Amino acid sequence: VLADQRRTDLLSDTLDKMKLLGLKPNDKTYSALILCFARKEESENAEKAFDQAIKEGISPSNGMYNGLIYSAAMKKYPEKAQKFFSEMLQAGIAPNTITYTTLIYAYAKNKKSAKCWELFRKADISNCVDQYLLEYMIRLCKKTKEAEKALRLYRRLEIMGFIHYSYSYNALIEALASRDDYAQEALGVWRKMRANNVVPDIVTFLGVLKATSKLGDLQSAYEAIQEMKAFQIPIIADIYRLLILNYAQASKLSTTSEAEIEIYINDSWNLLKDAQAQGFAIRASFINAMIKLYSGALREKEVEGLVLPLFEKYNVEPGVITYQFLMEMFNTIGQRERTLEIYDSMRQNGFVGNLHVHNAHLDAAIRLNKSDRVVESLNAIAALGLTPKRYFLKKLGQMKDLPDRIFIALQPFWQFANVRNPMSRFTAQSFRPRTRVVGKRMRVKYTRKRMKKGPPGKRLHLTQPVSQQYR
Numbered sequence: 001v002l003a004d005q006r007r008t009d010l011l012s013d014t015l016d017k018m019k020l021l022g023l024k025p026n027d028k029t030y031s032a033l034i035l036c037f038a039r040k041e042e043s044e045n046a047e048k049a050f051d052q053a054i055k056e057g058i059s060p061s062n063g064m065y066n067g068l069i070y071s072a073a074m075k076k077y078p079e080k081a082q083k084f085f086s087e088m089l090q091a092g093i094a095p096n097t098i099t100y101t102t103l104i105y106a107y108a109k110n111k112k113s114a115k116c117w118e119l120f121r122k123a124d125i126s127n128c129v130d131q132y133l134l135e136y137m138i139r140l141c142k143k144t145k146e147a148e149k150a151l152r153l154y155r156r157l158e159i160m161g162f163i164h165y166s167y168s169y170n171a172l173i174e175a176l177a178s179r180d181d182y183a184q185e186a187l188g189v190w191r192k193m194r195a196n197n198v199v200p201d202i203v204t205f206l207g208v209l210k211a212t213s214k215l216g217d218l219q220s221a222y223e224a225i226q227e228m229k230a231f232q233i234p235i236i237a238d239i240y241r242l243l244i245l246n247y248a249q250a251s252k253l254s255t256t257s258e259a260e261i262e263i264y265i266n267d268s269w270n271l272l273k274d275a276q277a278q279g280f281a282i283r284a285s286f287i288n289a290m291i292k293l294y295s296g297a298l299r300e301k302e303v304e305g306l307v308l309p310l311f312e313k314y315n316v317e318p319g320v321i322t323y324q325f326l327m328e329m330f331n332t333i334g335q336r337e338r339t340l341e342i343y344d345s346m347r348q349n350g351f352v353g354n355l356h357v358h359n360a361h362l363d364a365a366i367r368l369n370k371s372d373r374v375v376e377s378l379n380a381i382a383a384l385g386l387t388p389k390r391y392f393l394k395k396l397g398q399m400k401d402l403p404d405r406i407f408i409a410l411q412p413f414w415q416f417a418n419v420r421n422p423m424s425r426f427t428a429q430s431f432r433p434r435t436r437v438v439g440k441r442m443r444v445k446y447t448r449k450r451m452k453k454g455p456p457g458k459r460l461h462l463t464q465p466v467s468q469q470y471r
Helices: 008-020 027-039 043-055 062-074 078-090 097-109 113-125 131-144 147-160 166-177 180-195 202-215 218-230 237-252 258-277 284-296 300-307 309-313 320-332 336-348 355-367 371-383 390-397 404-413
Strands: 431-438 441-448 460-465
Touching (some): 097 131, 166 202, 237 258, 258 284, 284 309, 336 355
Antiparallel strands (some): 431 441
């Protein structure tokens, strides 16, 4: 009970009472002590409790090591958690599901998803995978936007037979809603959840509204709001933001008329006022949603005249998403130079761009034929460990007289771009085939043109059957 309530101040009194009653602490006692310190994020006290247990002659148990790993995870020390895990294995103690789940949690808090999946595979081999670990890995797919993995894990949950409650469905809905191409499937999971009579919570509707905001599906968003009212779930600030994003995406649809866009804009301003009336602080995310709404409607003048002054009005600092939406808007309307100016302003303010920012910057740089900025964008995306849009890579790969510095910057994305090596002495265009028919066979001679500084050409003889067109 003290561990659940994080009451570390009462632990010493409880131990004294045990001694007065003649009760000797055991491994479960110290497991609860270590867990209490871990939840309070007092990792040093957790290690002291572990050492005290060893001094009293208590053999370390699985629960004690799990508490140590959890204390390191709470302080974001994955290396320390891995050290405790190694000590546990050396002591001959077999890890259980809680051990692997806690260690994966330690690496997930530090955004090391590759290590998380490596540990999950080890847990799977050791038969230490249960419903909770599968649900946590599905939730991890949301952060890495790996919707395919989330679906595979969910099918495994169905085969295993799991308890139907909101956490299981919420994990999958959030993972699918993180991707534009899987947003419709997220709504399908929500409807399946309703069919199974599972009571939703606020996390459910946050995932559903995120999915509808990627589709511009206002009807489904309306149904979600009505269901929230039916279950008496209070509306939080993020609900207002997601509703504005729904209007923003709906305004981009080709079937949306100008009159409907005007209705969406007016209703979004009303939502902003309602959020403020409910006592919610107007954050940068609210204003960014309004920027996306106006940029989707291609109303750049109103963005500068009505929306951007909101940052000063509410004393809010713009963030990377603000610059992203502005750059994408000016790219869409063809103002490439303005896109580059916004990018420079972002860098001067000390922000590091995300993938969308660098894609917009790369698009403008390619169209304006600015090779230095192309190299800057490619290097920045490579530093993030991500990949630019394939369209840009193919466009650069098909470029004639590709500068050497762009070729070098493209090397991390070599498998996606069909790039001819400009530094090789002979290129594919330098081969000139000459053919002559001999009987029913054709002899093809390939020669290389002599380059300015290259050696003399060398003949390569090749025989192949004559096709119908050569006869």
